[in-house]
Amino acid sequence: MAIETAIIQEKIEQKFANKVSNFGMQKDVFSFEVTSDSIREVILFLKEEEDTNFHFLTDLCGVHYPDNMIDQQFCVVYHLHNWIENTRIRIKTYLNGAQPEIASISDIFLSSNWMERETYDFYGINFMGHPQLKRILNMDEMVSFPMRKEFPMEDNGRTDKDDRFFGRTANC
Amino acid sequence: MSTKTNMVAPPEGVVGEGFFATKLNDVVGLARANSLWPLPFATSCCGIEFMATMASHYDLARFGSERVSFSPRQADMLMVMGTISKKMAPILRQVYEQMSEPRWVIAVGACASSGGVFDTYSVLQGIDKVIPVDVYVPGCPPRPEQIVDGVMRLQELVKTESTRRRNSPEYIELLASYNL
Numbered sequence: 001m002a003i004e005t006a007i008i009q010e011k012i013e014q015k016f017a018n019k020v021s022n023f024g025m026q027k028d029v030f031s032f033e034v035t036s037d038s039i040r041e042v043i044l045f046l047k048e049e050e051d052t053n054f055h056f057l058t059d060l061c062g063v064h065y066p067d068n069m070i071d072q073q074f075c076v077v078y079h080l081h082n083w084i085e086n087t088r089i090r091i092k093t094y095l096n097g098a099q100p101e102i103a104s105i106s107d108i109f110l111s112s113n114w115m116e117r118e119t120y121d122f123y124g125i126n127f128m129g130h131p132q133l134k135r136i137l138n139m140d141e142m143v144s145f146p147m148r149k150e151f152p153m154e155d156n157g158r159t160d161k162d163d164r165f166f167g168r169t170a171n172c
Numbered sequence: 173m174s175t176k177t178n179m180v181a182p183p184e185g186v187v188g189e190g191f192f193a194t195k196l197n198d199v200v201g202l203a204r205a206n207s208l209w210p211l212p213f214a215t216s217c218c219g220i221e222f223m224a225t226m227a228s229h230y231d232l233a234r235f236g237s238e239r240v241s242f243s244p245r246q247a248d249m250l251m252v253m254g255t256i257s258k259k260m261a262p263i264l265r266q267v268y269e270q271m272s273e274p275r276w277v278i279a280v281g282a283c284a285s286s287g288g289v290f291d292t293y294s295v296l297q298g299i300d301k302v303i304p305v306d307v308y309v310p311g312c313p314p315r316p317e318q319i320v321d322g323v324m325r326l327q328e329l330v331k332t333e334s335t336r337r338r339n340s341p342e343y344i345e346l347l348a349s350y351n352l
Binding site for chain 1: 257258259261286287291292293294295297298301
């Protein structure tokens with residue numbers, strides 16, 4: 001039933017010749033990369049084109065790659081699903097590490113509203129055009145974006161976990 | 173007539189024919205300690221243990237906590253059971269502020285006492301970072317016996333607490349240190 005990946009690739013490449021790249025199966029899901037400035041057009045095309053009809057946004061999330069080149073330090077990953085043909089697709093787009101910005105798709109998929117807020121909350125990725133881009137899970141007073149690798153996962157306010165009491169210091 | 177009712181022993185005092193003299197402090201402490209109305213603030217698995225604690229097998233009502241108050245204004249004992257995230261900390265504070273004096277707090281379980289295994293950016297590392305705590309119950313989660321033990325230890329504190337303590341400069345200073 002599933003749509004042939006070759007057909008999807010052909011359609012996308014035909015329409016967005018130099019904006020898309022790296023087609024291939026990754027962990028059983030057909031994936032490709034898009035330049036960040038054309039993400040809206042590509043998703044809208046995949047949603048509205050009759051042959052692809054990816055009408056459901058399964059997931060939207062961020063990834064941080066601090067060791068990459070400055071232009072590829074953040075990644076936003078979109079998972080789309082065509083329920084009728086039971087076909088999934090994964091779209092990746094890389095963003096600048098100093099100023100991660102991408103156009104919001106919250107008017108194309110209403111469900112992305114909260115997902116984009118979550119991605120902003122944890123990675124500080126700015127979704128331009130989002131109607132209400134503020135923190136959703138963490139407390140409003142938080143200043144860090146905790147899933148970025150430069151921020152420590154552990155709470156430094158913890159007082160009962162002093163390394164000295166666990167024999168972890170060098171001269172103990 | 174035989175009865176199985178257990179009565180609380182009277183406080184120390186002078187007994188004579190037709191009178192009994194004791195300290196007001198002791199009487200008030202006795203009354204308070206044996207009618208602690210709990211306010212359960214249950215967010216996770218410790219709350220499940222608390223349900224067992226309140227139910228017939230362990231029956232916290234035996235210790236005078238029959239009436240679980242779901243209004244902070246009528247509660248004496250705030251029982252915080254479970255992980256408190258930083259986002260929830262202001263709500264916990266608000267609940268504590270709404271309780272009228274005298275009020276006591278029990279931190280039930282590792283998470284409420286110290287953050288437990290959740291040593292992470294989103295979890296409050298112990299509720300004593302935002303409100304003063306009287307009794308800590310260890311365990312992850314503690315068994316109902318331990319929770320009952322915590323309540324009984326709090327009863328001991330309540331029994332011996334001076335009726336003037338809540339007006340003392342030390343207590344006001346304690347609250348001030350929490351900005352309350």
